[in-house]
Amino acid sequence: MPTPLHHRARLIARASAPFSEFLGSFRANDLIHWLDGELGNHSALGHFIPHGRIRSRAIPARNILHIVSGNTPHGGMQSLLNGLILGAYNFVKTPSGGLPELEAYVDALPTELKSLVTLSPTIPDSWWARADAVIATGSDASMAEIQKKIQPGQKFITHGHKLSIGIIAEPAGKSLRELAQLAVNDICRYNQHGCLSSQAIYVKSSDQLSVREFANQLADVMAEYEIQNPRGEIDISSAGAISNARETYRFLAANCPDADIWQSADDTSWTVIYEQSPVLKASPLNRFIYVRPLPDDLSQLGPELRYLSTAAVHPFTAEVAESFSHLPASRLCALGESQNPTLFWHHDGYASIAELVSWQDIDLPM
């Protein structure tokens, strides 16, 4: 006899399959294993299980308010997935410009799950009052505004401003072109609007690896990527930020050998900046990438490091990954895989499911 949880997991897995681009590929069993990882044992949802010398069960949030940003669709969809697997009711505040992929996902849910979701571009007062947990994605300023609305006892999970980087520690058998082809996925998918998008690639200079030559090769690959996957139109403000940064770096490059610029002709489709300084700077986005030398002392990356989400590392071995684990990144992954977190990832360091439950104990052994 399937439990409600197993039944829900099957429905979710089936409905999510066409949206694997945003949610990753998973089966019902993967969702159950995910809960095992988050809660210690999926059976804790609704049942008392041994917990040391006592017994405990996990009580999921009944109502979750998701405040979703329009940057990329997958953040909102993954947030909703967390609520659905718990069987919570989900109020979803969509961006003012809409989020078609999320709306399509909700439309594709079977009635049983769809009845657990309401989408709205505005937040009625009743949502604030009823939400046991609020999950919000947006700018730091938006987070501060939302914080003012949070009531005592409500959980508030924030996903504020974040950025990601790529790190190439050594070629490890890959050509510059192959490395650039890996990096371009991390840079160009979603046009750098998501927190998982690389905004700088750090390259360890060596006899086999020239940082500037990598930047040159990356420019070629960016141009090819643009032909295959055109970036599309951007608003005037975004184009202005790119052209302003380009002209500033052109001025710097004209006066100093420590900088160089490669760019698309006649438009702002893509830009590669090589700069000798290791200091991490936020990119103007929309396929504007910095290439910088990787310093031995990673604190030289400067204050922007505090916003680090993911470091996509090459070569990606346990040894190399752990050598960068002192970075304040909540995730280390392989170069080229930045945009593909697994179901098990801790978004911004949060336990996606465990944060959404509270525990009830019975002080008796099983």
Add this chain to the structure above:
Amino acid sequence: MDAIVDKITRWIGAPESDTETSFDELAIELFHYQFAHNMAYQNYCRALGIDTAEQISSWRDIPAVTTDVFKLAAHNPSSVDITSCNHVFHTSGTTGESFGCHYFPSLDIYESSILSAWHELDQPAISQPLIFTKNHSLSPHSSLVHMFECLRRSYAANTDDSIYLIDGDGQLDVDAVRRAAASDKPVSLLGTALAFLHLFQLMEKSGDSFTLPAGSWALETGGYKGSQFSLSKEELYALFAEKLGLQPDQLVNEYSMTELSSQFYTRGIGNAHCGPRWTRTRVIDPNTGAEVAQGELGYLVIYDLANVHSVSAIRTQDLAISCGENQFILIGRDPSALPRGCSRSAQESLQAAK
């Protein structure tokens, strides 16, 4: 001093009827001077494919530099030896952000530009000024405070530092406004939008509202980016009416920046900013760099002949609609640009005082 600097200084100071020399001639002559004396700029021009100054034949083709290049300490776009400069204005920088430097060997042309534009653009008479910034000696690197001080010295020479209403600790002197409101002489208020907003907050807290004497006016400048405030011009001007009894036609907005040496003014709401005859503007499409058609939105590029000591052509990060050769409707700061500006600097002073 180079002949072109002298020539432009005299041209700016000359009456409007002096049409013997055209803007274009002076702009090209100044470009030749800056191309020859400003190596960082020359290198940039070369990177754009301009190898000789003779390749430029119209002011519209003079390469503009971004305001951010003034932050490049090792490659400042100065046309003079910066070690010989007695004056430097800084852009306001937030914590951790580098600030820009605009160097001047002399402020003669800078001050001439301020005073001639004030006269030429028919700005109101200054009477009993109250200035909502720290005083000149506390803000030696603020171009805005220098402008206010220049106006004070020329139009209100009998006043002293007491007319600067923000003290060294960032406290704003509301009582000075109360006293001015109680007098029967018109008052001229000059300050940043953020400083005025702070005044209105203090007045709200104390329950004050004043009606300034007839003939009073205010000049406000700067925006709110980077502060916790976000007000439309209509909302700000409604507060001027509510708290001080000043109507939109008694309110002047000044537009300039540390990287320029001239100012643009407008009065009321929805009107174009106008610059003096030694300025020109273009509004460009950021995708192509080409000028947009009149009435279309783009990025404002300013050509300022008073910028003799750096680069005459400055590319701003402000969105605008072109209305003529030196007129534009200001739409506002590009939302993707970093916080900056005089108003921000005043806000930091006021926040530090909290």
